[in-house]
Amino acid sequence: MGAKGRLEVLLVDCKEIRNTRFLGKMSPYVIVRYGNQEHRSSVAKGQGRNPEWNETIEFQVDYPGDSVYKYKLVFLIMDKHKCCPDEVNGETKVYLEDAISLGMENKKLEIHPSKYRVVLPNKKYAGEINVGITFTSNDYSDERKLRVSEIVEDEEKENEQERK
Numbered sequence: 001m002g003a004k005g006r007l008e009v010l011l012v013d014c015k016e017i018r019n020t021r022f023l024g025k026m027s028p029y030v031i032v033r034y035g036n037q038e039h040r041s042s043v044a045k046g047q048g049r050n051p052e053w054n055e056t057i058e059f060q061v062d063y064p065g066d067s068v069y070k071y072k073l074v075f076l077i078m079d080k081h082k083c084c085p086d087e088v089n090g091e092t093k094v095y096l097e098d099a100i101s102l103g104m105e106n107k108k109l110e111i112h113p114s115k116y117r118v119v120l121p122n123k124k125y126a127g128e129i130n131v132g133i134t135f136t137s138n139d140y141s142d143e144r145k146l147r148v149s150e151i152v153e154d155e156e157k158e159n160e161q162e163r164k
Contacts, residue, residue, distance in 0.1 A: 003063050003104055003138065003139065004060065004061065004062055004063070005063065005103065005104065005135055005137045006060065006138070007034060007059040007060075007061050007096075007135050008056055008057070008058050008133070008135075008136070009032055009034075009056065009057045009058075009059070009073065009133055010056050010113060010131060010132035010134075011041055011053045011054070011055045011057060011129075012054060012130040012131060012132065013050065013052040013053065013054075013130050014030075014050065014051050014118065014127055015050055015115075015127055016127040017049050017050075017051075017077055017089050017126060017127035017128075018090055018120070018126040018127060020087045020089055021079065024046075025046045025047065025048035026047070026048050026051075026079045027043050027044060027045045027046055027047070027079065027080040028043070028044050028047065028077055028078065028079055028080070029042065029078050029080055030075055030076065030077055030078065031076040032073065032074070032075055032076075033073070034059040034061075034070075034072070034073050034074075035059075037059050037060070039059075041055050041057070042055060043080045045080075049127070061100060061135065063100055063101070063104050071096045071100060072093055072095055073093070073094040073133070074093050075091060075092040075093075075118075075129055075131070076088055076091050077090050077091065077092075077118055089118070089127075090118035090119055090127060091118065091119065092117065092119070092129050094116060094131070096133070096135070099111065099133065099135060103135035103136070103137060104137050107136070107137045107139055108134070110135075111132060111133040111134070112132055113132035114132070115129070116129050116131065
């Protein structure tokens with residue numbers, strides 16, 4: 001039986017992403033996929049080629065997973081349109097199998113915000129995305145909860161003794 005954990009993705013910003021608009025500024029957002037889970041960021045309305053989000057997106061992780069796709073984060077940078085379908089401005093893939101494996105061993109693993117290349121389907125450079133990633137094993141969360149409850153119990157005992 002495998003272990004479980006939580007993957008937190010800090011979506012910071014994008015720089016110099018491909019402009020799909022003929023007139024006006026783009027309103028970018030990001031679709032983030034992990035396995036069969038998908039989340040969408042807020043729309044950075046009118047922020048053009050250098051949008052900022054500073055949003056955290058969470059995914060549940062099973063380890064070991066049953067396929068390589070479970071260990072891949074996919075970022076689709078989109079441009080929100082009012083009158084026609086939204087347009088893809090590029091994508092980035094981040095492979096996390098080793099990071100999740102280390103996170104399971106060490107209970108927690110953090111990758112500080114880093115820049116990743118955004119590319120078009122033909123692999124042409126289309127800007128960069130800045131994201132941070134934190135993986136926390138459920139074992140770590142359970143240990144932490146246990147330690148907190150022990151501290152609270154100890155404080156309650158101390159308070160009770162002081163009252164006597």
